[in-house]
Amino acid sequence: MSGGERKTPPAAVALYYDGRRAPRLTAKGRGEVAEAIMRLAREHGVPLHEDPALVDLLSRLELGEEIPRALYVAVAEVIAFAYMVRGKVPEGWKPPHRNSEPPSA
Numbered sequence: 656m657s658g659g660e661r662k663t664p665p666a667a668v669a670l671y672y673d674g675r676r677a678p679r680l681t682a683k684g685r686g687e688v689a690e691a692i693m694r695l696a697r698e699h700g701v702p703l704h705e706d707p708a709l710v711d712l713l714s715r716l717e718l719g720e721e722i723p724r725a726l727y728v729a730v731a732e733v734i735a736f737a738y739m740v741r742g743k744v745p746e747g748w749k750p751p752h753r754n755s756e757p758p759s760a
Contacts, residue, residue, distance in 0.1 A: 667692040668713040669701075670722070670730065677721040678730055683714045702740040704733045 667689035669682035682692050696703055709729050713722065722730050 665689040666710050666714060668710050669696065672734055679721045680713060680716045680718055683718065702737045704736050
């Protein structure tokens with residue numbers, strides 16, 4: 656980059672979700688701390704999802720705090736992404752029943 660431009664340091668958050676309660680914030684940081692969060696996630700096979708706007712909102716929470724209801728849908732999409740990437744399904748989830756016969760014409 657040139658001129659007076661400055662690159663914004665990376666930001667990252669980590670969530671814990673046990674499938675019973677709302678997800679909660681377990682780590683957050685910028686710069687070196689964010690890089691460490693992402694490195695640990697990769698080392699442990701935790702999928703990374705890039706969403707700067709959501710990271711900005713979640714980073715305003717206190718560590719250990721449950722996500723607010725207003726962010727449930729956005730975070731549910733991230734959790735669904737993580738399950739899909741890892742080839743998992745949520746505990747107790749059953750796929751919708753599909754009729755084995757093709758629709759008649």
